[in-house]
Amino acid sequence: MTTPSLSQARWAISTIFLLNGAGIGLWAAHVPVVQARLGIDTATLSMVLLTIAAGALLAMPLMGGFTARWGTRRMTLVSGVLFTTMLGILMGLNDLALLFVAAFLFGVGNGALDVAMNANASEVETARGIPTMSSFHGFFSLGGLLGAALGGFVIGQGWGDGQGALAAAIATAIALAFAAPRVMYFAPTHGAASHFALPRGAALGLGLLALLCFAVEGALVDWSALLMRERTGAEPASAALAYSAFSIAMAACRFAGDRLILRFGPMRVMVLGGLAMFVGLATAVLSTHFLLSACGFALIGIGAANVVPLLFGAASRIPGMGAGAGVAAVATLGYGGLLMAPPVLGYIAAHSSVMVALxxxxLSGLVIAMSAGIIKRQA
Structure with a gap:
């Protein structure tokens, strides 16, 4: 592999991370539009979102075997095509039954792409010999922000009836087609353990830490604005800035993450990341001042930014496991935390308060900081 080909491979897989994030952001912006178009209530919408999650959770553990058999490049492109195709269909449907089918397939595409692109990215990182995974995840975060902004623009122009969705999906597909020839091929890992199995050993440890980190992210999506309103008395529009502070800080710190890891080492970055998550969330929970609480949420984003990239990178290097199998195990447990945290915290909050739940x-940040040694063992 020559340096130019590795450079092209890096930017190609970065583009796919960006497109994946943009697709998620576009869908998030269209959720209320789709709900209104089909005239469905909140309970039905929740079932649609749960169907997406079910598709992702089904696909993730299976991708370990698929990437080992057919390679991370092929599975990244196949799942990317499925993801972009279902994105346009999902946002433009007018039939409830078809919406559930599209939601499931969209979830399958997203879950499969998540594992495959992370596995390919870890192979590119290994081939380059320098930390790169954080920047890949930075492009995903940037894509989410751009996708949400684009979705808002499309809807604001009156194209929420499906025209904008189709145009956005076509643009995403064109970008995927442009990146596809430059996604690097790596030989499939037939000899490594690649079939689905319950995570254990290093995979289980890494997966549980991913679960905790994703749990924090999932909780902030649903509960950050409510916490700001309860603790600081902020208006709804201002309270929503809490999650924006978290997202922007995370995206920015991910682009700086590779240099930080190269300079200070992965273990130190993970220790400081966990501590920042703990201090940030504690600040947001205890403070009654708007700016201080917003700074707390930004600190959570700074701390969490490089934890998941480090965990995924370590998962791809577990001895005896293929890159795809390791990433699949960790991603599945992590995604489970993203799904379980909001309702579990909601139950706790209902019997106490949002402040107590968050x-x-x-404490998840402290657990992550104290468990950082697992990263060093997989380096």
Whole structure:
């Protein structure tokens, strides 16, 4: 592999991370539009979102075997095509039954792409010999922000009836087609353990840490604005800035993450990341001042930014496991945390308060910091 080909491979897989994030952002912006178009209530919408999650959770553990058999490049492109195709269909449907089918397939495409592109990215990182995974995840975060902004623009122009969705999906597909020839091929890992199995050993440890980190992210999506309103008395529009502060800080710190890891080492970055998550969430929970709480949420984003990239990178290097199998195990457990955290915290909050629920979750940062040695063992 020559340096130019590795450079092209890096930017190609970065483009796919960007497109994946943009697709998620576009869908998030269209959720209320789709709900209104089909005239469905909140309970039905929740079932649609759960169907997406079910498709992702089904696909993730299976991708370990698929990437080992057919390679990370092929599975990245196949799942990318499925993801972009279902994105346009999902946002433009007018039939409820078809919406559930599209939601499931969209989830399958997203879950499969998540594993395959991370596995390919870890192979590119290994081939380059320098930390790169954080920047890949930075492009995903950037894509989410751009996708949400584009979705808002499309809807604001009156194209929420499906025209904008189709145009956005076509643009995404064109970008995927442009990146596809430059996604690097790596020989499939037939000899490594690649079939689906319950995570254990290093995979289980890494997966549980991913679960905790994703749990924090999932909780902030649903509960950050409510916490800001309860603790600081902020208006709804201002309270929503809490999650924006988290997202922007995370995206920015991910682009700086590779240099930080190269300079300070992965273990130190993970220790400081966990501590920042703990201090940030504790600050957001305890403070009654708007700016201080917003700074707390930004600190959570700074801390969490490089934890998942480090965990995924370590998962791809577990001895005896293929890159795809390791990433699949960790991603499945992590995604489970993303799904379970909001309702579990909601149950706790219903019997106490949002402050207590998120205060308990802040301990996740301490657990991550104290468990950082697992990264060093997989380096």
């Amino acid at each position: 205060g308990m979750l802040s």
